[in-house]
Structures are given as structure tokens and as C-alpha cells.
Amino acid sequence: MSFVEVTPNSHFPIQNLPYGIFSTPNEPHPRIGVAIGNYILDLSKIAHLFTGPQLSSNQDAFKSETLNKFMSLGRPAWKEAREMLQSILSADQAILRDDAELQAKCLVLQSDAVMHLPATIGSYTDFYSSIEHARNVGTMFRGAENALMPNWLHLPVGYHGRASSVVVSGTPIRRPRGQTKPSDGMCHN
Numbered sequence: 001m002s003f004v005e006v007t008p009n010s011h012f013p014i015q016n017l018p019y020g021i022f023s024t025p026n027e028p029h030p031r032i033g034v035a036i037g038n039y040i041l042d043l044s045k046i047a048h049l050f051t052g053p054q055l056s057s058n059q060d061a062f063k064s065e066t067l068n069k070f071m072s073l074g075r076p077a078w079k080e081a082r083e084m085l086q087s088i089l090s091a092d093q094a095i096l097r098d099d100a101e102l103q104a105k106c107l108v109l110q111s112d113a114v115m116h117l118p119a120t121i122g123s124y125t126d127f128y129s130s131i132e133h134a135r136n137v138g139t140m141f142r143g144a145e146n147a148l149m150p151n152w153l154h155l156p157v158g159y160h161g162r163a164s165s166v167v168v169s170g171t172p173i174r175r176p177r178g179q180t181k182p183s184d185g186m187c188h189n
Contacts, residue, residue: 001090002014002037002091003091003093003096005038006037007037007038010037011035012036013036014036015086017036017085017086019033019067019118020033021033021065021066022040022108022114022116023113023114024112024113024114030065030116031044031063031065032063036089036107038109039108040107040108040109041107042107042108043062043106044063046102046106047060047062047063049084049095050081050084052080052084053080054077054080055077055080061073061077066117066118066119067119068119115169116168117167122163123160124160124161125159126160126161127156127159131148134157135147138152
């Protein structure tokens with residue numbers, strides 16, 4: 001149980017502390033945080049508390065504008081960070097619970113924050129993970145009668161994606177409309 005108030009229907013109890021990148025009007029630089037209840041715990045303000053064997057020499061990862069450096073540290077560092085976060089947010093741990101000044105600096109209402117893309121995406125591979133997706137795309141390229149390639153049920157089918165198509169949820173997207181024939185009926189080269 002956390003000292004931070006978390007309603008029973010919250011998606012962000014102490015057992016689920018998702019990482020993200022956020023900024024606020026008062027501090028417009030993007031930084032790392034974790035959600036807890038209706039708050040974001042600003043990890044850049046508590047980086048000095050990560051003193052375990054994996055993170056003591058990597059505290060700067062929590063002062064980055066993306067999660068890339070933290071993600072590159074690997075599972076042992078992630079586990080250590082999760083354990084430390086759950087400890088300092090615990091109702092039984094005084095380090096943050098009893099420090100009103102530190103709480104004022106590092107607990108930000110989610111409603112006051114703007115979320116940003118959490119990582120720099122260099123490139124990615126996407127997979128046709130459902131038969132519906134594979135059929136829809138296959139129909140566009142090969143028609144309904146040949147929608148699924150013969151090997152689709154036997155091996156994963158992947159394709160290279162564009163990093164520019166990865167955006168934060170809620171970002172307006174201008175979708176392409178394809179090519180259309182002009183109203184005069186003429187084909188132009």
C-alpha cells in the first residue's frame with residue numbers, strides 16, 4: 001500500500017508503476033516519471049535515491065529526456081528500480097512519505113502534465129500478429145482470393161516500419177488518402 005492516495009479503480013496502484021516521459025508548464029523540459037494514482041513521480045527529482053549496485057553509477061539515466069538510457073541498462077537495473085520505487089512509495093517507508101518538501105517537488109498531478117514520446121525510435125519491425133490484420137493487408141495488395149500468403153500460418157511475417165509513424169497517443173494524424181483521378185477524367189503524368 002502506498003502513502004500516495006490511490007483509488008480502488010485506479011490503473012496505477014503501487015503494483016503497476018508505468019514509466020513515461022512528461023513535462024509541465026512550469027518545467028517544460030521532458031523528463032522521466034512513473035504514474036502512481038493520479039500523480040506522476042518525477043524521477044529526475046529523486047535520482048539521488050537510486051543507490052543500489054545497478055543504479056548508483058547510472059542515476060543520470062533518470063535525468064534523461066527519453067527512456068532509452070534506462071532501457072539500455074537491462075533487467076537487473078529495471079528490477080532494482082522497480083523495487084526502489086515500490087519501497088519509497090510504500091506507506092511503511094518514511095524517506096518520501098515524511099518529506100513534504102521533496103513530495104512537493106517530485107509528485108506532479110497527471111492532469112498538470114503533458115506526455116511525450118517515451119523513447120527515441122530509430123527503427124522497428126512490425127509483425128502481422130492477427131489473422132484479421134494479415135487478411136486486411138493481404139486483400140489490399142493481392143485481393144480477397146489471395147489475401148493470406150501460404151506460409152502465414154506457419155511462420156511470422158514481419159515488415160520494417162517507419163519511426164516517424166510512432167507518436168504519443170492522442171497526437172492528431174493526417175492520414176494519406178491515396179491517389180485519386182481528377183474530376184476532369186484526365187490522367188496527368
